[in-house]
Amino acid sequence: MTKQFETNILCIGAGYVGGPTMAVIAQKCPKVKVCVVDINKTRIDAWNSENLPIYEPGLDEVVKEARGRNLFFSTEIDKEIADAEIIFVSVNTPTKQYGIGAGKASDLQYWEKTARSIVAASNTNKIIVEKSTLPVRTAEAMERVLNSNDKGLHFEVLSNPEFLAEGTAIADLHNPDRVLIGSMETETGIKARKKLFDIYANWVPQEKIVTSNVWSAELTKLTANAFLAQRISSVNAISALCEATKADVKEISRAIGMDTRIGAKFLNASVGFGGSCFKKDVLNLVYIAESNGLPEVAQYWEWVIKMNEYQETRFVENMIKAMFNTVANKKIALLGFAFKKDTGDTRETPALFVSKKLAEERALITISDPKALENAKTDLKDLSGISYEIDPYVASRDSHAVAVLTEWDLYKTLDYEKIYKSMVKPAMIFDGRNILDHQKLFEIGFDVYRIGKQALLHSETAFI
Numbered sequence: 001m002t003k004q005f006e007t008n009i010l011c012i013g014a015g016y017v018g019g020p021t022m023a024v025i026a027q028k029c030p031k032v033k034v035c036v037v038d039i040n041k042t043r044i045d046a047w048n049s050e051n052l053p054i055y056e057p058g059l060d061e062v063v064k065e066a067r068g069r070n071l072f073f074s075t076e077i078d079k080e081i082a083d084a085e086i087i088f089v090s091v092n093t094p095t096k097q098y099g100i101g102a103g104k105a106s107d108l109q110y111w112e113k114t115a116r117s118i119v120a121a122s123n124t125n126k127i128i129v130e131k132s133t134l135p136v137r138t139a140e141a142m143e144r145v146l147n148s149n150d151k152g153l154h155f156e157v158l159s160n161p162e163f164l165a166e167g168t169a170i171a172d173l174h175n176p177d178r179v180l181i182g183s184m185e186t187e188t189g190i191k192a193r194k195k196l197f198d199i200y201a202n203w204v205p206q207e208k209i210v211t212s213n214v215w216s217a218e219l220t221k222l223t224a225n226a227f228l229a230q231r232i233s234s235v236n237a238i239s240a241l242c243e244a245t246k247a248d249v250k251e252i253s254r255a256i257g258m259d260t261r262i263g264a265k266f267l268n269a270s271v272g273f274g275g276s277c278f279k280k281d282v283l284n285l286v287y288i289a290e291s292n293g294l295p296e297v298a299q300y301w302e303w304v305i306k307m308n309e310y311q312e313t314r315f316v317e318n319m320i321k322a323m324f325n326t327v328a329n330k331k332i333a334l335l336g337f338a339f340k341k342d343t344g345d346t347r348e349t350p351a352l353f354v355s356k357k358l359a360e361e362r363a364l365i366t367i368s369d370p371k372a373l374e375n376a377k378t379d380l381k382d383l384s385g386i387s388y389e390i391d392p393y394v395a396s397r398d399s400h401a402v403a404v405l406t407e408w409d410l411y412k413t414l415d416y417e418k419i420y421k422s423m424v425k426p427a428m429i430f431d432g433r434n435i436l437d438h439q440k441l442f443e444i445g446f447d448v449y450r451i452g453k454q455a456l457l458h459s460e461t462a463f464i
């Protein structure tokens with residue numbers, strides 16, 4: 001280890017979590033050496049360049065401050081494992097697509113491979129920190145893989161799940177609601193927990209650093225995502241009822257959110273939630289409940305996902321119905337492809353579902369997004385009839401309909417008069433994020449379709 005540093009941290013996995021998390025630890029702890037490794041050389045090269053591999057507000061500045069000082073990105077995994085005292089594992093844990101538990105369970109192949117690499121390359125005792133989201137009791141398996149080594153080494157496994165949300169990752173890391181550290185309740189476990197506690201205490205107020213047993217920490221992460229996803233599915237379920245009853249879901253969200261027992265956040269009805277984690281983590285919880293012989297618990301949580309699929313389907317079916325039950329050869333502009341604003345990430349984005357459904361109906365789709373067009377091209381490479389255009393005005397030109405699928409701020413302030421004039425009439429707008437000024441759009445001339453509130457239509461004979 002380089003002498004100038006007090007501690008040597010390694011993170012395996014340089015993705016949406018590993019990169020920003022380690023950059024902030026390095027920024028806030030200049031005496032700690034932080035290295036991030038990955039098997040993906042292109043990703044590491046990008047972390048070492050001016051063009052970081054992910055878009056995240058504020059990330060460039062943090063990386064610039066720490067990179068080369070105490071933050072390093074490398075592909076020399078074995079060497080860095082050997083040097084490290086604390087190793088975070090932040091590899092991907094996607095939904096398993098094969099064999100037992102296919103479609104629900106976590107695919108732990110990357111995680112187990114990492115554990116085995118750690119054993120093979122280590123010559124000293126180490127603290128291993130589960131940063132990836134994992135099924136409850138994974139730490140037990142990790143301990144067995146790690147501690148069945150014949151080198152006489154001891155590995156202490158901690159669970160330190162990450163709660164950052166994409167698009168606000170740096171703000172979330174700088175000022176987290178809480179940091180959770182779970183350990184075995186043994187002498188070595190508690191000592192390791194203290195070491196990690198002290199690292200976070202460099203910038204996180206101590207009362208916000210919560211400790212627990214390792215199983216609680218693992219299950220807390222899945223529970224947190226399940227509760228957040230459940231809020232969106234709950235409000236989306238009510239949005240469908242609003243459309244049928246002339247109630248307004250925004251008014252309902254505002255009023256129920258003022259109940260301090262409920263709270264105002266995460267009550268925006270939308271085309272559906274996306275992102276790499278909600279679906280996979282809720283399904284993982286469903287699988288864990290099933291595996292523990294608790295079918296009612298499994299079904300309870302599975303409905304959070306089913307409601308999300310219902311909302312996505314409802315949105316695109318409403319579009320088709322409104323467009324006189326045929327979209328074949330009609331140009332439709334989709335504004336936004338990322339799963340939320342301020343990220344280029346498109347994993348599980350509702351826009352993918354909407355695009356595929358419209359393409360099946362032979363619509364001519366133009367996708368616009370300020371940060372996600374490259375990912376969109378990869379996601380939709382097998383579909384024909386799709387074009388990509390960063391300029392929303394060009395994307396909307398000659399279209400029959402425009403649909404807002406990501407809540408990018410820029411879509412709130414577009415010149416919709418100009419867009420309206422350039423479109424085929426009757427011009428329709430579908431606000432999948434409820435962010436636009438609907439009355440104003442209606443006055444411009446659009447037929448306006450929104451989530452959780454009756455549509456504003458110029459003709460009595462409109463289809464919905």
Ligand code: NAD
Binds near residue numbers: 132134
């Ligand atoms: P990601 O796919 O962006 O990054 C994972 C990285 O791990 C990839 O770059 C991959 O190449 C690398 N990797 C895989 N196997 C490896 C190995 N054997 N050695 C070295 N590198 C390896 O994933 P992510 O979004 O960063 O998520 C990582 C974990 O964090 C997941 O478990 C996820 O559920 C959890 N999580 C994600 C978020 C989020 O907002 N994305 C938030 C909280 C928790």
Ligand code: UGA
Binds near residue numbers: 163164266271273
């Ligand atoms: C989510 C959690 O918020 C993080 O705490 C967690 O760490 C992370 O998952 C994870 O484990 O990966 P993320 O998926 O990055 O973060 O983004 P969110 O802000 O949670 O948004 C998820 C989806 O829900 C987006 O598609 C968003 O547009 C949608 N959403 C969110 C709504 O439709 N309505 C809302 O009110 C809020």
